[in-house]
Amino acid sequence: MSRPVGWRSGDGALWLSTGAVALTLLMTLALLGLLAQAGFGHFWPKALATVTFPERQGTPPVLAELREQSAFANAEGELEPRWLLRTGNRDWAAPDFRWVPVQGLGTVHFDPHAVELERRSWGPALGLLAPPGVPQAERQGAAEAALTALEAALRVPPGEREGALTLFAADGQRQALPYRQIVRYWLPNAMGWNAKLGVYFARLGAFLHEPPREANTEGGIFPALFGTVLMVMLMTVIVTPIGVIAAVYLHEYAPQGMLTQTLRVAVNNLAGVPSIVYGVFGLGFFVYGVGHRMDQALFADALPAPTFGTPGLLWASLTLALLTLPVMIVATEEGLSRVPRQLREASLALGATRLETLRKIILPSALPAVLTGVILAVARGAGEVAPLMLVGVVKLAPELPLDGTFPYLHLERQFMHLGFHIYDLAFQSPNVEAARPLVYTSALLLVIMIVLLNLGAVVLRAHLRGRHRDPLG
Amino acid sequence: MRNEPPTLHFEPADRCLTVDRLSVRYQGKAALRDVSLTVPRHRVTAFIGPSGCGKSTLLRSFNRMNDLIRGVEVTGRIQLFEDDILAPELDVTALRRRVGMVFQQPNPFPMSVFDNVAYGLRLQGLREQRALEGEVEWALRSAALWDEVKDRLDASALTLSGGQQQRLVIARAIAVRPEVLLLDEPASALDPISTLKIEELIGKLAEQYSIVVVTHNMQQAARVSHYTAFLYLGELVEFSGTDDLFTRPQARQTEDYITGRYG
Amino acid sequence: MREHVSGQYDAELDELRAMVTEMGGLVERQLSAVCEGLATWNADPAEPVIALDKAVNRLEVRIDDACTHIIAKRQPTASDLRLVMSIVKAITDLERIGDETTRIAKMLETLCALPPLRDPLPELTEMMTRVQSMLADALNAFVRVDEARALDVITRDRSVDRAYQALVERLLGEMEAHPAQLRSYHNVIWCARSFERIGDHAKNVGEYIIYLARGQDVRHQGLGAPSDR
Numbered sequence: 001m002s003r004p005v006g007w008r009s010g011d012g013a014l015w016l017s018t019g020a021v022a023l024t025l026l027m028t029l030a031l032l033g034l035l036a037q038a039g040f041g042h043f044w045p046k047a048l049a050t051v052t053f054p055e056r057q058g059t060p061p062v063l064a065e066l067r068e069q070s071a072f073a074n075a076e077g078e079l080e081p082r083w084l085l086r087t088g089n090r091d092w093a094a095p096d097f098r099w100v101p102v103q104g105l106g107t108v109h110f111d112p113h114a115v116e117l118e119r120r121s122w123g124p125a126l127g128l129l130a131p132p133g134v135p136q137a138e139r140q141g142a143a144e145a146a147l148t149a150l151e152a153a154l155r156v157p158p159g160e161r162e163g164a165l166t167l168f169a170a171d172g173q174r175q176a177l178p179y180r181q182i183v184r185y186w187l188p189n190a191m192g193w194n195a196k197l198g199v200y201f202a203r204l205g206a207f208l209h210e211p212p213r214e215a216n217t218e219g220g221i222f223p224a225l226f227g228t229v230l231m232v233m234l235m236t237v238i239v240t241p242i243g244v245i246a247a248v249y250l251h252e253y254a255p256q257g258m259l260t261q262t263l264r265v266a267v268n269n270l271a272g273v274p275s276i277v278y279g280v281f282g283l284g285f286f287v288y289g290v291g292h293r294m295d296q297a298l299f300a301d302a303l304p305a306p307t308f309g310t311p312g313l314l315w316a317s318l319t320l321a322l323l324t325l326p327v328m329i330v331a332t333e334e335g336l337s338r339v340p341r342q343l344r345e346a347s348l349a350l351g352a353t354r355l356e357t358l359r360k361i362i363l364p365s366a367l368p369a370v371l372t373g374v375i376l377a378v379a380r381g382a383g384e385v386a387p388l389m390l391v392g393v394v395k396l397a398p399e400l401p402l403d404g405t406f407p408y409l410h411l412e413r414q415f416m417h418l419g420f421h422i423y424d425l426a427f428q429s430p431n432v433e434a435a436r437p438l439v440y441t442s443a444l445l446l447v448i449m450i451v452l453l454n455l456g457a458v459v460l461r462a463h464l465r466g467r468h469r470d471p472l473g
Numbered sequence: 474m475r476n477e478p479p480t481l482h483f484e485p486a487d488r489c490l491t492v493d494r495l496s497v498r499y500q501g502k503a504a505l506r507d508v509s510l511t512v513p514r515h516r517v518t519a520f521i522g523p524s525g526c527g528k529s530t531l532l533r534s535f536n537r538m539n540d541l542i543r544g545v546e547v548t549g550r551i552q553l554f555e556d557d558i559l560a561p562e563l564d565v566t567a568l569r570r571r572v573g574m575v576f577q578q579p580n581p582f583p584m585s586v587f588d589n590v591a592y593g594l595r596l597q598g599l600r601e602q603r604a605l606e607g608e609v610e611w612a613l614r615s616a617a618l619w620d621e622v623k624d625r626l627d628a629s630a631l632t633l634s635g636g637q638q639q640r641l642v643i644a645r646a647i648a649v650r651p652e653v654l655l656l657d658e659p660a661s662a663l664d665p666i667s668t669l670k671i672e673e674l675i676g677k678l679a680e681q682y683s684i685v686v687v688t689h690n691m692q693q694a695a696r697v698s699h700y701t702a703f704l705y706l707g708e709l710v711e712f713s714g715t716d717d718l719f720t721r722p723q724a725r726q727t728e729d730y731i732t733g734r735y736g
Numbered sequence: 737m738r739e740h741v742s743g744q745y746d747a748e749l750d751e752l753r754a755m756v757t758e759m760g761g762l763v764e765r766q767l768s769a770v771c772e773g774l775a776t777w778n779a780d781p782a783e784p785v786i787a788l789d790k791a792v793n794r795l796e797v798r799i800d801d802a803c804t805h806i807i808a809k810r811q812p813t814a815s816d817l818r819l820v821m822s823i824v825k826a827i828t829d830l831e832r833i834g835d836e837t838t839r840i841a842k843m844l845e846t847l848c849a850l851p852p853l854r855d856p857l858p859e860l861t862e863m864m865t866r867v868q869s870m871l872a873d874a875l876n877a878f879v880r881v882d883e884a885r886a887l888d889v890i891t892r893d894r895s896v897d898r899a900y901q902a903l904v905e906r907l908l909g910e911m912e913a914h915p916a917q918l919r920s921y922h923n924v925i926w927c928a929r930s931f932e933r934i935g936d937h938a939k940n941v942g943e944y945i946i947y948l949a950r951g952q953d954v955r956h957q958g959l960g961a962p963s964d965r
Contacts, residue, residue: 255543256543340578340580342576342578342580343580343582343583345538345541345574345576345580346574346576346580346582346642346645347582347592348538348541348569349536349538349569349573349574349576349646350569350570350573350592350593350596350645350646350649351566351567351569351570351593351596351597351649352566352592352593352596353566356596360592361582364583364584365583691813692811695813719813719814719817720813720814720817720818720951721814721818721950721951721952722814727814728814728815729738731813731814732740732812732813732814732815732816733740733741733742733745733810733816734738734739734740734741
C-alpha cells in the first residue's frame with residue numbers, strides 16, 4: 001500500500017488548519033503589538049531637537065520633538081518626505097504640531113538644557129532653561145539656577161506657588177510660565193535611562209489615577225476606568241442570577257417541547273441582535289419607561305428634574321445585562337447539560353427533592369460553566385460602546401458613581417467609560433495629533449482590563465474545577 | 474393467552490416487594506407487561522435478561538425512578554411490605570429513603586468521601602458532626618471501604634478507584650439505612666477483582682437488606698443471588714431459585730438465554 | 737436445539753459429542769469381539785480387544801481435558817452444563833466397560849486353552865445379547881438425548897441381573913457335577929460377573945442421559961414418571 005498523496009493524505013487539511021490558527025495568532029499579536037508599541041511609548045521622555053530652517057529666511061529655529069516622518073505631495077505633485085514636529089506651547093506659539101518638509105530642515109541639535117513641562121492647561125510646554133547663543137559656562141549656571149528655583153517651587157502646593165519660570169525659545173525669545181501651572185518637568189536631552197524610566201512611570205501612574213483635562217487630551221483616564229469596571233461588575237451581578245435561573249428553568253424544569261426549543265432559538269437569536277438596538281431599547285424601555293415611572297413614584301418632589309428618568313449607571317448596567325443574557329443562558333445551559341444524568345439520579349435516589357438536587361449537586365457541578373458564561377459576558381459587556389452612549393455614558397462626568405456620600409453607590413449618575421473615551425479621543429478631540437497616542441494607550445488599557453477581568457474568572461473557575469478533579473481525567 | 478410463567482411463592486412474612494400485574498409503558502411503548510413476582514426479604518434476587526427486556530424498568534419501578542421519565546404510564550400494583558408504592562399520593566422522597574439504589578456507573582458526587590456518605594443523612598436533617606461521623610464510619614465499614622479511605626475522608630471522592638467509588642456509592646446508599654437495596658448493573662463498569670469485591674459485599678449485605686440486582690452478567694447473577702428472574706421482551710419468563718434456574722430452567726427461552734443461544 | 741451465538745462453542749460441543757461417540761464405538765467393538773470369542777470358544781479376538789483398551793483410555797483422557805476446557809472457558813449453564821457433566825461421568829463408565837472387556841479377553845485366552853465346556857450355557861448367551869443391546873441403546877440414546885430409550889436401558893438392567901443369578905446357579909450345579917472342569921466354570925463365572933458389571937455401567941450411562949434430558953438426578957432413587965413436558 002502506498003501512502004496517499006496530495007489532498008487525500010490529510011496533510012493539506014492539517015496545513016490549512018494550522019495556517020488558520022497561525023493567522024489568528026498573528027492577528028492577535030499584531031493588534032496587541034500595535035497597541036503596546038503606540039500606547040506604552042507615549043509616556044517615554046523623547047529627545048527635543050533644536051531645528052533650524054536655513055532655506056526659509058525669517059523662519060526662526062524651533063525646539064521640537066521629531067514625532068514621525070511621512071510623505072506628502074508637493075506643489076509639483078511629487079512625493080516629498082516631511083517631518084511632523086511637536087512643538088508644544090499651544091498658548092503662545094500655536095500650532096503645537098506642524099509638518100515640515102525635510103528639504104527645508106537645516107541643522108538639528110539636541111540642547112541639554114531643553115525642558116518639557118506638563119501643565120494644567122494648554123498642553124505641554126517646551127523650552128530651554130538657559131538662553132541660546134551665550135557661552136556654555138554661563139548657560140550652565142543659568143540653567144542650574146532655574147532648576148533649583150523650579151524644584152523649590154514644585155514642593156509647594158500649586159495654589160500657594162508664587163512666581164514664574166522663564167523659558168527660552170530656540171530663537172531666544174522669553175516666555176514666563178507661572179509655577180502654579182506646572183505639573184511636572186523633565187530634561188529629556190540630559191537624562192539617563194533610569195531618570196527616563198522614573199518620569200515614564202510617574203506619567204503612567206498619573207494617567208491611571210487622574211481625571212482627564214483639556215478635553216480629555218491631557219491628564220488621566222481614571223473615571224473612565226473606574227466607570228467601566230463598576231458598570232461591568234454591576235452588569236455581572238445582574239446578569240448572572242437572571243441567566244442562571246433562566247437556564248435552570250429551560251434545562252431542568254421546562255417541558256422539552258416545541259415551545260422550549262423555540263425559546264432557546266429566540267435566546268440564541270438575541271445574541272445576534274446589533275448592540276445599538278439594545279441601546280435604543282434601553283433608552284426607550286428603561287430610561288423613559290421604567291425610569292420615568294420610578295421618578296413619578298419615588299422622586300416626585302425632584303420633578304421635573306429627572307432622577308432615574310435620565311440615562312445613568314443603572315440603566316447602562318441593565319442594558320448590558322440584557323445584551324449579555326443570551327451568552328449567559330447558553331453557557332449555563334451547556335454546563336447544566338454536562339452534569340451527568342447519573343449524578344442527578346444518585347441524588348434523587350437518596351431521597352433528595354429536585355430543588356435539593358439542583359442546589360447541592362447540579363449547580364455546584366455547573367459552576368465552572370456559569371463562570372465561563374460570566375467571562376464571555378464580561379468580555380462582551382466591557383467592550384460595548386454603542387448602546388452605552390444612549391443609556392448613561394458621557395464624555396465627561398463631573399462625579400464618580402461611587403463616592404463617600406450616602407448612598408455611596410449612585411446608580412442614577414452618568415459615568416465615563418473607557419470604550420466611549422477612546423471613541424471620544426479618536427473622533428471628537430479638537431486636537432487630533434495630541435489625542436492620538438492617548439487613543440492607543442486607552443485602547444491598550446481597555447484590552448488589559450478585559451484580560452484581567454477574564455483572568456480573574458478563569459483562575460476562579462480553574463480553582464473550582466480543580467477542587468474535585470478526577471486525577472485520571 | 475400466555476401460560477402463567479414458572480414463579481415462586483413466599484410466606485407473607487418473607488415478602489419484601491410484591492409486584493402484581495405490573496405494566497409499564499413509555500410513550501405508548503410497552504416496557505413491561507403484566508409482571509407479577511415477589512422479591513423475598515433479606516435475600517438477593519437477580520433480574521436477568523437481554524438488553525431492553527425490562528429488567529431495569531422493573532428495578533426502577535421499585536423506587537419510582539421511572540417517574541422522572543416523561544410519558545411513562547404504570548399500571549398494576551407494587552407493595553413494599555404493606556405499602557402501596559405506586560399510590561399517587563405517596564411521598565416519593567420518603568420511599569426513596571426506604572429503597573436505596575446503586576447505579577451502573579460509579580457516580581460519586583464531586584465532593585469529599587465524607588460528604589458523599591453524609592449526603593443522604595444531611596438530607597434527612599442530621600446535622601450534628603459527631604453523629605454524622607459515627608454513621609459515616611458505620612456505612613463505610615459496612616461497605617468494606619473504611620480501611621481504605623479512613624485516612625482520606627476529606628479527599629475528593631473522584632480520587633478513588635472505580636471499585637472504591639462503587640463501594641463508596643453503596644456506602645452512601647446504605648448510610649440512610651434503607652430496607653431494600655436496588656443494584657443496577659453494579660459491577661459492569663469494574664475490573665474483575667473489583668467486581669468480586671462488590672459481589673462479596675452483596676453477599677454480606679444480604680444479611681441485613683433485601684437486595685435486588687439487575688445484571689447482564691449471568692455468571693454474576695448465578696454467583697450472588699438466591700433467586701433469579703428471567704425477563705424477555707417485557708415479560709417475566711421464569712422466576713425460580715438461582716440454582717434451579719441455572720441448571721434446569723423450566724422455560725425454553727430461559728434455557729436459550731442462559732446457555733448463550735439467544736440471538 | 738438452537739445454535740449458540742458463539743459458533744466456536746457449538747463446534748467444541750460437537751467435537752466433544754463426536755469423541756464420546758467414537759469412544760462408545762470402540763467399547764462396543766471390544767464387547768462384541770469378546771462376546772463372539774466366548775460364543776465360538778475362540779481366543780483370536782482377545783488380543784485386539786486388549787490393544788483397543790489403550791485407545792479407549794487415551795480417548796477418556798482427551799474427553800476429560802476437553803470437558804475441563806469447556807467448563808473453564810465457557811462456563812456452561814443449564815443443558816450445556818448438564819451435557820458436559822454427563823459426559824464427564826459417562827466416559828468413566830465407558831472406560832470401565834473397556835476395562836471389563838479387557839478382563840474378559842484375558843479370561844478368554846486362559847479359557848480357550850482349557851477343554852471346551854460340556855453343555856451350552858443359554859443364560860450366558862442371553863446375558864451377552866442383552867448387555868450388548870443395552871450398551872448399543874445407551875450410546876444411541878446419548879447421541880439423540882432419547883429419554884425413553886435411556887429409561888428402557890435402565891429397566892433392562894434387571895433382566896441382566898436375573899440372567900446373571902440364573903447363570904451362577906447353573907454353573908454352581910455344573911461345578912458339582914463335573915469337578916474336572918472346575919477351572920473353566922470358575923473362569924466363566926468371572927466373565928459373567930464382568931458382563932453383569934458392564935450392564936451396570938450401561939445403566940449408569942442411561943441415568944446420565946435422564947439427567948441430561950430432564951435435569952433430574954435419578955440415581956439411587958425411583959425412576960418416577962418421565963416428564964411429560
